[in-house]
Amino acid sequence: MTVTTNSFDRILAGNAIFARRLTLREPELLAKTAKGQAPEVLWLGCADSRIPETTICDCKPGDIFVHRNIANILTPDDINSASVIEYAVGFVKVNRVMVCGHTKCGGANAAMGDDDLGDILNTWLEPMRALRRQHKSELDKLLTADAKANRLAELNVFRSLEVLKQNPIVQKAMAERGLTLHGLLYDIPAGELLVLEDGKTHVTATTETQHRLNR
Amino acid sequence: MAEQQQQPKHKRTISRYLQQSHERIFENNRKWVESKTRSDPEFFAKLSAGQSPEYLYIGCADSRVPANEIMGLDAGEVFVHRNIANMVPNTDLNVMSVINYAVRHLHVKHIVVCGHYTCGGVKAAMTPADLGILNPWLRGIRDVYRLHEAELDAIPDEKAKYDRLIELNVVESCRNIIKTAAVQQSYQDNQYPIVHGWVFDLKDGLLKDLKIDFEAMLEGIKKIYNLASSPDRRASTTD
Known part of the structure; x- marks a missing residue:
């Protein structure tokens, strides 16, 4: 591959490689996705560049x-995420919804304090700041800023799952065809995806990860 | 009656299938971490810096x-x-x-x-x-x-x-x-x-x-x- 200094040309070169690989090695996948999509999973995650869902799950185009x-952040009155949920659950008919928070989250860090981030971000982050106030005593017990932000990221996942459970289209799909909801936490330093269960904290984490998250 | 007996089996099959697809994601994630660490041992350390x-x-x-x-x-x-x-x-x-x-x-x-x-x-x-x-x-x-x-x-x-x-x-x-x-x-x-x-x-x-x-x-x-x-x-x- 030619090394290009221009960061924009680099992407188009990257795409050419992607397309060639797909055409040569997986022509059937290309033909399949050209016909339509039937993903198993709806992923609701952070915009953070370090968590490309398809890459970290080693999945393929068409999977998620x-x-x-x-x-x-999921709120019932956000029409952007609500329309994604409606389309994915009601029309595409995914079988699972995964809400994925992560450690080292800039949003969670910002929500631990009340710094003025501008009108737009202040307003967007308010539900997470409210969550911090609501769980003040629990968060106060944690020793480090990292541990507090990580726990807030987890609480935010649980809150999002509650929002999903109150969504009529989600309720209907759960009752009629067994749609399931899952809370995840992606640990950036380990690259590891952890399952969150019922308000508990990082249950499947390795001892090493738990040690780091609690520090 | 026959249909009623088949129903749970059918449901079990679906649930087993879903469980597998769910587990696949975590398996894949572990594989990805291994391969990344192999090609660049510092990969995750760099990402965790910001x-x-x-x-x-x-x-x-x-x-x-x-x-x-x-x-x-x-x-x-x-x-x-x-x-x-x-x-x-x-x-x-x-x-x-x-x-x-x-x-x-x-x-x-x-x-x-x-x-x-x-x-x-x-x-x-x-x-x-x-x-x-x-x-x-x-x-x-x-x-x-x-x-x-x-x-x-x-x-x-x-x-x-x-x-x-x-x-x-x-x-x-x-x-x-x-x-x-x-x-x-x-x-x-x-x-x-x-x-x-x-x-x-x-x-x-x-x-x-x-x-x-x-x-x-x-x-x-x-x-x-x-x-x-x-x-x-x-x-x-x-x-």
Whole structure:
């Protein structure tokens, strides 16, 4: 591959490689995706560049329907994420919805304080700041800024799952065809995807990861 | 009776299948970590130090258009927002906060809007049907049609017309991004970010650059949408 100094040309070169690889090695995948999509999973995650869902799950084009925003915040009145959920659950008929928060989250860090980030970001992050106030006593017990932000990221996932459970189209799909909801936490330093269960903290994390998250 | 007995077995099969697909994701994730660490032992240490992506990508939620894969970029290289039909409504707090954060805090150099042919969202938007909560979101696409009605109506072939609407929807999203104070002010001060419009073709996996003239578009909207200077220029407070 020719090394290009221009960061824009680099992308188009990257795409040419992607297309060639797909054409040569997986022509059937290309033909399949050209016909339509039938993803198993809806992923609701953070816009953070370090968490490309398809890459970190080693998945392929066509596997995961995706919405990503700042700090994976879900509120019932957000028409952007609501229309993604409606389309993915109601029309595409995914079988699983995964809400994925992550450690080292800039949004969670910002929500731990009340710095003025401008009108737009202040307003967007307010549900997460409210969550911090609501869980003040629990968060106060944690020793480091990292541990506090990581726990807030987890609480934010649980809150998002609650928002999903109250969504009529989600309720209907859960009752009628067994749609399931899952909370995840992606640990950036380890590259590891952890399952979150019922308000508990990083249950499947390795001892090493748990040690780091709690530090 | 026979049917009733089969039902639980059928359900068990589905649930086993789903469980496998769920486990596959975690297995794949472990494999990915192993392979990354093998080729670069410092890969995750570097990522945990922070992110400084050069690109913001705004694309469709469609599963067949994974941002990093189609651009050949690794973890850490592109900040991503994906929604139904890669829309950028100027009153949508969700996408506006993504643009604001990417421009003012991450200082991205490029913003890419990437649509794709055979977009289900665009198709749904042009369907004369009540789609519930999707109505307000998809109405933006009908507005794009109205803005370019003469051009679109002059295209006799339905497929060609649909393709063109997908392209025009990308162009409108680019224009909406350029309308923001964050982009106008950053460009005035730093000469970045530049906004690009692309369409991904599912047939061959290639990106088509619509070659939007960023400078001309910025000049063009300034008569009405100029937000480059505000009375107090409160840094990072407006959009």
